[in-house]
Amino acid sequence: MNNKHQSIRVGLFFILGLALAWITFESLSGGGGFKKQGYTLVAPFASLKGLKTGDDVLMAGVKIGSVKDTRLGNKRVEAVLAIDPKVQIPVDAVASVQTSSLLGSQHLAVSFGESATMLQPNAELKTLPTVDLNEVIAKLGSVGNKLEELLGTFTGGGAGGTGGGPGGLFQKLDTLVTENGPKLSETLANLQEISGKIKSGEGTLGKLINDPKLHDELLAGVSEIKLAAADARTFMSDTKGIVADVKAGKGTIGMLLYDEATADSVKVTAKNLRELSEKLNGGQGTLGKLISDDSLYVEVQGIVKKADRALEGLGDQGPITAVGVVAGALF
Structure with a gap:
């Protein structure tokens, strides 16, 4: 009887051990043994930066799958993803490797996307370059070095003792102010004196600022200048009209300049006057004799x-x- 009870106990412990081992396996594998594996997508990267098999695939912080496998491709590395069959991913969604915690664990984050077309099984998912924490730290170190050099140029304590030369920029400014202090004080005193004279109405600028009569006269002068400018514009407009009329052959000047018949008549008249003057000078005719013959x-x-x-x-x-x-x- 005791042997029978002992055999039963051993069998129960064995079954219980198998159950615990199965539960542990399912927990470590994400429960893949109790549900469908879903469909596969491929996410190509230049470097996975610590992403490994079993890491989660998240969309807006919600787990939608896991990394099934990682493999080398043609000058790239690929992460094979097992996506929940209930989740559809748009073709314009983008995946990126991100850090889950300060301990260095990684996960794959997938954006929502806006396309109405969904990725089919075994399709490639668009990805972003993975940010390397070591590269970021190295860049921060480089920035720190540059800041140290920049501060050295101000304080004179730069790397190698070359920051800004002896004394640094601040000390040079201090020396410059110290050496030129009396001149600066004198300049400030002159400025105060000038501002006092202007305030009291001395000089042209002071009167212009403080004397309302001068201000009114200046405004009146400006108004007269504006009126003169308006008259000048009117004169120019009238002149343009006169020139246009002359070019059109209107008026005496226009006819003389642009009317050929009038011009010919003027030429004939001038010719006759020239001939008449020549005859008078030559003593021809009564008037010529009266002028020339004594x-x-x-x-x-x-x-x-x-x-x-x-x-x-x-x-x-x-x-x-x-x-x-x-x-x-x-x-």
């Missing part, structure tokens, strides 16, 4: 003298006799 002038003088003598003898003669005397004297 004999006529002499004769006229003789006649005038005779008339004077005849008029002198009129004092003792009667009217009829006087007329006869004058006629006899002249002819």
